[in-house]
Amino acid sequence: MLAITPTEYGTGADVRNIAAACHARGIPLLVDEAWGAHFPFHPEPPTAAVRAGADIVVQSLHKAGGGLCQASILLLGGDLVDPVDLRLRLDLITTTSPSALLYGSIDGFRRHLVAEGEELIGRALDRVAALRERVAALPRLSVLGESIIGHDSVAEWDPLKLSVDVGELGLTGYQVRQWFEEEQKLTLQLGDSRRVVCSLSYADDDAAFERLYRGFATLANDPPEPDRPAPVVPPLEDLNLKQAMSPRDAFFARTEQVKDPVGRIAAEMVSPYPPGVPAVLPGERFNAAVVEYLRAGKAAGMTVPDASDPDLETFRVVAD
The missing domain is CATH 3.90.100.10 (Orn/Lys/Arg decarboxylase, C-terminal domain)
Incomplete structure (x- = not known):
């Protein structure tokens, strides 16, 4: 079985119980945990999938971690997947001339987070909590929080994702994301039909958080005129x-x-x-x-x- 968790919005599935259901039937669980490379290094983010019983986990270190783009790792847990079979299959699709830069960034990220990850991520979580509270106090902006847990199969949630609903401004997330790029010189992770999402990390300092808050304050107090219709998402x-x-x-x-x-x-x-x-x-x-x-x-x-x-x-x- 393949599960993709967490989502770009930080919402996570109940990997532990999914793994138990799979294993009861002798089925291995593969988890695409691209946005969860930082999970093993602090107790507050969602449980790392490999620790929750997943058999194969893929992580992208360039997303929420500190690796270069394309720096990804594959983790193996349990005994349902033969490591020799896995290696032989990887050999079919991987290069014989891998990038030393990518390998170096993978090992640099691993060493950095093993040595200092809990402290670094802890500081980031404190900054995000303060930022979330300040943005939520701005007019006509709604911020996703831990209350999402328990709804729509959400079992866990990553606080380092700042998801802001801009629908009450009469704007789409697509337009707001473009506005941030053009007017604030900030690139947000994504915009959708009514939200923008910011992916924050231990690498963002106080100045970066303050700059992001000022952008949302400007947006809330002086929003641009809507320039496109919001798409209707069908059932x-x-x-x-x-x-x-x-x-x-x-x-x-x-x-x-x-x-x-x-x-x-x-x-x-x-x-x-x-x-x-x-x-x-x-x-x-x-x-x-x-x-x-x-x-x-x-x-x-x-x-x-x-x-x-x-x-x-x-x-x-x-x-x-």
Whole structure:
């Protein structure tokens, strides 16, 4: 089983009980813990997946950690996955000329956090708690907090994620993220239909936190005029497309680009960010809800990095 936890918003699944359910059936659990490389080094963030019983865990050290971009590690736990089999499979897809810079940043991050991680992350958590309280006091801004635990299958939450709802300003998160870049010279992690998320870490000092607060204060007290419609997100069940062909057969089939793909079989993957999860996969049949969602999101500022037509005016489908 594959689980992706935590999310970009800091919400985390109940890995311990998921692992127990998998292991009771002899099934290994693979966790994509890209945003959780700092979890093992302080007791307050969510439980590290490998300590909660996951069999394979992948972490991206460049996200919440201190590694260079592409510096990732794979952790192995339990005895359901043969380490020799795992190594042989990795050999099929990894280079024989790895980057010493990446390896060095991985080991530098590990050493730094083992030696000083609890103190560094503790200071960051104190700064984030103070910042969260100050931003929550600003008019028409709502800040996600630990009250999210227990809702919608959220078992744990990473306080180092600052998720701010800007909907009451009449703005989308897409526009606010762009406003921060252009007006405040700050790059936020993401914007969605109504929120922005800031990924904060032990590397951010008091000056960085104060600069971020001033940006939110300016936004709350003097917001820009709305310049785009907010996309309507359909019920999630409407985005569950039916599989009509195998992904491989659809991807390698004879294809064409069409403006109206409703009812046609997709021959491409379309992954809007956030959350960076495919809304369409090869072999699935397009419906009207997913097409409207993608085009409305694109018009609002959503990033769609992998579509064959970056403007989403057409979609790649299996030719009739």
